Amino acid sequence: MIALLIRDLRLAVRAGGGFGLGLAFFLIVVTLVPFGVGPQGDILARIAPGILWLGALLACLLSLDRIFALDFEDGSLDLLATAPMPLEGVVAMKAFAHWLTTGLPLVIAAPVFGILLHLPASAQSWLVISLLLGTPALSVLGTFGAALTVGLKRGGLLLSLLVLPFYVPTLIFGAELIRRGAQGMATEIPLLMLAGITAATVALIPFASAAAIRVNLR
Amino acid sequence: MAMLSVSNLAVSRGGLPVLENLSFALDAGQALVLRGPNGIGKTTLLRTLAGLQPALAGTVSMPAESMAYAAHSDGLKSTLTVSENLKFWASVYATQDIEPALERMNLRGLANRAAMSLSAGQKRRLGLARLLVTGRPVWVLDEPTVSLDTASVALFAQAVRGHLATGGAALLATHIDLGLEEAKVLDLAPFKALPPEEGGMMGAFDEAFL
């Protein structure tokens, strides 16, 4: 299992692996928003939580179809499915690798993007907490979508259509957490809901993803 | 003691049976070549044996954790080096040493090359080295010699013989010559599934609609 994690990380970092693309995409989104809505700091500060979460969502979506498609094409997915390793574990490890290569860099870089969007200093820590708690759920749910579409030729668009509705609760609670944190309001409910959704998806969704992979390899 | 025994197996593809009443056994030191025209169900049969899809009927019995499956493609990661590819599978199968496999497949000189820079034959050899690394006794190989030249086919046959000599067994599906004269050959054509009105079996999914 650890070997699989190391392999996936290595593949992501090597040439053509796409590591850092998500981060660059996030930067572009954040750069483009002020051109769209105007440079007024107060407006930007108000919409910053939503923009940052949407950016994280889309950056995550960008790399989802690679999770299984590459392994499916070169036959490693067949070999992994017949290897002495539970497929649920394979799926969970791949989701974890995806989070380490796309989610975690966003969490670390987020304060910089927050500054670009005039996010008040009081909200910066909430931004990091909210992304840290929420992005693992994005990776795990994305893995589920990727597992459903793994055998399809033009699965990319379908994947977005399938996965994005699943992101709604995480998006709502994640952005709400930053907003409430910035205004000094009570943050317990969104904080706990966000953590709860992530914990439940990390624990349960790999079973659904593994089932979908088995069906698709049949 | 059979390392793999199959009795009255029926397999289906896309909801309809393709092969039925298939029985054979494979002992240690034996190789069995499955032959038949394209579309007869060789790949379907091997995938069923590997556990990737359920059998329609019949039984497959073998000792637990004894099979290593290799599909059409080798499952290599092109940006990883030869030894990184092998080390990954070695740790998946909990066998640590990749040196003997490199040695036997004549890959030692290429160990630090990225897999994408290998020729087709070298890639196939790396795929076979992966099988060695698994440490599993029963090899199930789908078209193992596709894209190999004569010299590489000979090397492949030698590798399979070496595996058989150490008490292993191999099941190979192919429609070209493998250079394995001692292997038994099983022609799949007589096992082609018949339509139900000619005495073939029912029970595949789509049959419910007929």
Added chain:
Amino acid sequence: MSLWEYANPVKFMKTSGFLLPWVVGLAAITLVSGLVWGYLFVPAAENFGGSVKVIYVHVPAAMMAINIWGMMLVTSLIWLIRRHHVSALAAKAAAPIGAVMTLIALITGAVWGQPMWGTWWEWDPRLTSFLILFLFYLGYIALWAAVENPDTAADLTSVLALVGAVFAALSRYAANFWNQGLHQGATLSLDKEQHIADVYWFPLLLCLAGFVLFFIALVLVRTRTEIRNRRLGALQQRERMA
């Protein structure tokens, strides 16, 4: 004699063929009488105006939109557990109806809301969660359409229906939290706490029954079509192999 006998496609075709005209007739009678009663014979409420009459379409459609996903969830589970084809095909047949019901609920909701809230669209949690439900329906239908092998498609969509049900419910809760809305609270509850007067209540009940029967009739027709399609596919594949 068990219920599972009807999981056999041939048996299902026979029985449903016999039932279909009756269900269609009954659906037509209840739906037409309910709508005519509601629209022509019920007095307009003073404080709401005429627009309140849209409830005779809005409420049943909204109810069906949610319950159809529930029905898909049950039939998907039956498919996953007992591998009955008719069950999976019924789920497939129900999905577009559910999507249209959701769309009707959204549009009638906008029509109703316009005079009351002064805007066609309000990000009210209930409307919003129907929009999200609509997206789930779209994804489900698209997945059925994208996968070639029908049994693979049935398996994948079943898993999607299962996980989707959980997340649709979760989204409903999240939307509630996100924007405490302007929808009136539960005006209709079957334990009849008399939120709305009987004059409105009885035609509404009739419309609800009409929508349910209408849905059953449509699902029967569509499932029969799906079964014929599968039969056609199986015959063609048999021919190709022979």
